Amino acid sequence: MKLALIQSKIYEIRGQRVMLDRDLAEMYGVETRVLNQAVKRNIDRFPSDFMFQLRKK
16 A cells, blocks of 8 residues: 555544544455454553544533
8 A cells, every 4th residue: 555545544633643443444454343343352452542432522
């Protein structure tokens, strides 16, 4: 995957650089739901700030 394509998938939200789960899933060739399940099953392998969810509040 081209570096420019990856860089275009990185967004800045409230001063934090983030990638959306759907973009990561696409990069790895899996469904978004599968990526999220894998992260939740192996949460101890990721830093505490690896994943967060935006809510309406």
